[in-house]
Amino acid sequence: MTINRRGFLRGTAAFGTAAAASAFLAACGSDDKSDSPSVSANDVDAALAAGGTLTVWAWEGTLKQVVTAFQAKYPKVTVNLVNAGTGDKQYTALQNAISAGSGVPDLAQIEYYALPQFALGKSLVDLSGFGAGSLDGTFTPGPWASVKSGGVTYGLPMDSGPMALFYNKDVFDKHGITVPTTWDEYVAAAKKLHAADPKAYITNDTGDAGFTTSMIWQAGGKPFQVDGTNVKINLADDGSTKFAGLWQQLITDKLIAPISSWSDAWYKGLGDGSIATLVIGAWMPANLESGVAAANGKWRVAPMPQWTAGGTATAENGGSSLAIPKLGKNNALAYAFMKYATTGEGAQLRTDNGAFPATTEQVNADAFKNKEFPYFGGQKVNEVLAQAAAGVVPGWSYLPFQVYANSVFNDTVGKAYVSSTTLTDGLKSWQDAATKYGKDQGFTVN
Amino acid sequence: MAVLAPPAMRRSGPPGRSRAPRRRRSWTGWAFIGPFMAVFAFVFLAPIAYAVYLSFFRTKLIGGTSFVGAQNYRDVLTDPQFWSSFGRVALFLCVQVPIMLFLALLVALAIDSGRLYGKSFFRVAVFMPYAVPAVVATLMWGFMYGPQFGLVGSLNEKFGWSLPNPLGPDWLLASIGNIVTWEFVGYNMLIFYSALQVIPRTLYEAADLDGAGQLRIIRSIKLPGIRGALLIATIFSIIGSFQLFSEPAILKSLAPNVITTYYTPNFYAYSLSFAGQQFNYSAAVAIVMALLTAVVAYAVQLRGMRKERQS
Structure with a gap:
């Protein structure tokens, strides 16, 4: 199930003490790691073989199944899926962690509208070093354009909201x-x-x-x-x-x-x-x-x-990507999980569980388009939505x-x-x- | 720190000998208050010093952090959003605090008069809201205020009334005032009531013998007798009003377009640092607001104490 994304944005606030604490954290200074790590597909495979622990901050509901499948496939990898808040609550937490230079997750869910802000703050890993360029055509045009900022790819589209x-x-x-x-x-x-x-x-x-x-x-x-x-x-x-x-x-x-x-x-x-x-x-x-x-x-x-x-x-209305914060510990492993979750098997799994895919393969699949929704009186809802995806200005x-x-x-x-x-x-x-x-x-x- | 050298001791003994022992005494004193001072410095002074430090810098998305001197303070003082939030809490203070204190006083006097049936029940009942956390209280009132699905909405529907929307732009501040009054009447009542209890009963007997009525007793004995408590309650309320935060923060989800991100000074500081990552400016807002609060509270205290001395 895809959890609503913008709804909680204007949710109620936390309290003054938290504000003070975060101001405290924020000022402890931030440091940048090198800009675009050059990592080959082999490095990613090596990281998968070596295993390790990944912390993922996301609120998207279908990632749970992806984590289970991923861990079954790569038993040496442990993925901690953390819900650090929905929308701007999570961004605040992420921004604070980045400013403090500690507690930064290896991977974070970031909505398309928020991605440029983190990209500009030089907080995210440029994915071209990982070969993200080769994914051209994998994703539908709207979301694929949304994860680029200044010609650089900063995230992989997770879902889309035409x-x-x-x-x-x-x-x-x-x-x-x-x-x-x-x-x-x-x-x-x-x-x-x-x-x-x-x-x-x-x-x-x-x-x-x-x-x-x-x-x-x-x-x-x-x-x-x-x-x-x-x-x-x-x-x-x-x-x-x-x-x-x-x-x-x-x-x-x-x-x-x-x-x-x-x-x-x-x-x-x-x-x-x-x-x-x-x-x-x-x-x-x-x-x-x-x-x-x-x-x-x-x-x-x-x-x-x-x-x-x-x-x-x-x-497009909403929709989010997965991105790698620079201060995350295991960038190569993070990329491996991210690619798994957003393309191929992972994308299929999430689509099966009700997410609206951002991948061309899943959007155009007959099984997807022809699925009848009992809630909608048996209507083939995805047919209309896939058409909407094609019409994004x-x-x-x-x-x-x-x-x-x-x-x-x-x-x-x-x-x-x-x-x-x-x-x-x-x-x-x-x-x-x-x-x-x-x-x-x-x-x-x- | 006043503990360090009691004046009486300093004066005793011949001047020549006094230096060495005093020195020794002062170290012993430090050893006793050292643990407290360490914690005090860490949890109390350090954050303030740090906020002051922060307020002299500015961090930009483009260009990083730089020292800007007093620029943040100059900006705060000319920031219309800051002054509108200050004006709002000042108005709140001038209207809500007198109403709340008057009600609290009335209840305290009623309970103290001894003529009230079931006095301990009233005392607890009026005090009870204070035990409800502000967040819960606000949520509860928020449900009642709801013009669609709340109590107000139901009343409108059932009786065909058209009550004004308590969450609309014209009434929201009054609605918040109502919540705060509900929360704090009991607390202030308890302060007044305990002060009233301290007044010697003999005074009332004497007044009675002189033929004074209840009103006269209130005016000439009870009110002067609890002047100190009134002053304290007023100062607490001033500080509380200037720090207004939870109520608007909670109600924002019900009235997103009426409660702006700069509805109260505290909420403004909160929004600046959380949504805008403007920690430096937020620190400056917080410090200016702290100073303004201190000045107003101090002015009220000075005035109150002068009157006390006069009387």
Whole structure:
């Protein structure tokens, strides 16, 4: 099962003592190891034969089975799979460990949006020395592009989240709503649904940076342009403006449930039909099956609504990679496990357990596409999702400090959800906050 | 450290002889307080010194760490986000603390009056919330505040009311004030109550004989009698208000767009170091806030003590 990834990001905080402790750790200085270790396939094999212990920080649910299979295949290797938190909690822990120079795992799960930040901090091993270049074509284009930063490969894609429209067919049928294929139809459906049942909403949103950036991505926006340390931020480009216009209508007319994703209320709403659709990543089916058992058989998947009728544009939403922190002890062994987990046998195993693969072989396999999901009324869900994977708009990039930018999203854009501030103004102040941070951190911004 | 050389001892004996023995005494003293001093220095002074040290540097993603002198402090003093968070806790302090202390005083006086039936029950019941951890209390109130699925939502639905959203931008600070009041009325009540217990009963008898009513007794005997306790409770509350953290931190998941990352100064420092890796700036924010808190608390204490001397 793929565990939700962005949901916990805005979760509740720990406490002041922890803050003090980590500040303490962070300052003990960091030191860089050599940049790109040159390791041949033989070295990797030798490391496997020699064995050893690996510490892996990850929260992705299907890795457990991979670890079991890997240890059975290579009995001399022990893999400690540690859940050091989901999303930014884990990044904070990782960042602190790296700054402190101790306690760094050999391998860490890092979402695509966060990868550039760690790459730029020179915290990750450049994988070209391990022959990662030879993996061209192994992965689907979207995720493969996402693990590169400045032309260097820093991680191997573990899964992917091309977006699709998940909808509650029961609710749609009850109110005579047809599945929207364009965003205009989506707004119309939102109005019709809420008019028919004031307790039902087309979807929920309380301001979610990951969702917003993905929506802008689909609309063709490229608000973040990164060239080394030169960063351009323009959250008023065409794509951003299109999205803001669309979503503002829904907010103004109160057509979106003010419920945060991954909250108890959210699961409840998905189950009782008061939240009728989700535009979300392809990793959602497993979450619905495990978290919303009440709606078994009611949900279906359709392609993401389009800006132009007949289009096929989609975007990635979430998805993560495995990467090797430089301060990890056994880089060669880490690479061996990482390659096993993300390609071939490991990828197949994870796909079988419900992950949405980032490997072309698994995505295109007939068994994968033809799998019928009882939860989705027997629909061949992966057919739709694989199509979504092919439609990801190319050319997107995240900020090299996206983790921070996302953390102040609700300070800025969030205002549009609770006050008279418009989304456009909110995006503008988000841009200002990100620009300021970027400049403070030594980037050349705009 | 005042223990080292009691003035009385220093004055005894002829001046010429005093040096050697005093020296010996001082080492013995150090041996006794040494273990304490070591721990004190390590867990108390070192972190403060370290935070001060940190605050003079700046670490950038591009360019690494460099010494920036007082630049972080200059930035804090002109940081609108910092001042908005400070303004918010200051407003909180001016409104919530008087209400809470007044309620606590009222309860303490009621229990102390001896006219309350089931007085020990009330004492425990009012004190009970203090025993509930702040995190649990906030979660509990958070559920009640919920306009969708919480108590507020249920009331709205059941009676067709349209109560204002306690988690909306207009009401959130008041909602937090309500939680904090609920948590700390009992604690302050106990401080006042124990101070009231110390007042000699004979004073009340004398007042009675002079024909003073209850209100007069409260005004002229009880309130002056617990002035010290009032002062202490006020200072604790000031510090507590400026340090407001757990309540907004917990409620953030329920009201993500209202509780900004700079909602209170402590939360701001927390967000800066955790989400932004800006440890240096965060340290500067923490130190400025500590100084501001100390200044306000000290000013209140000075004022309170002056009044005490006057009376």
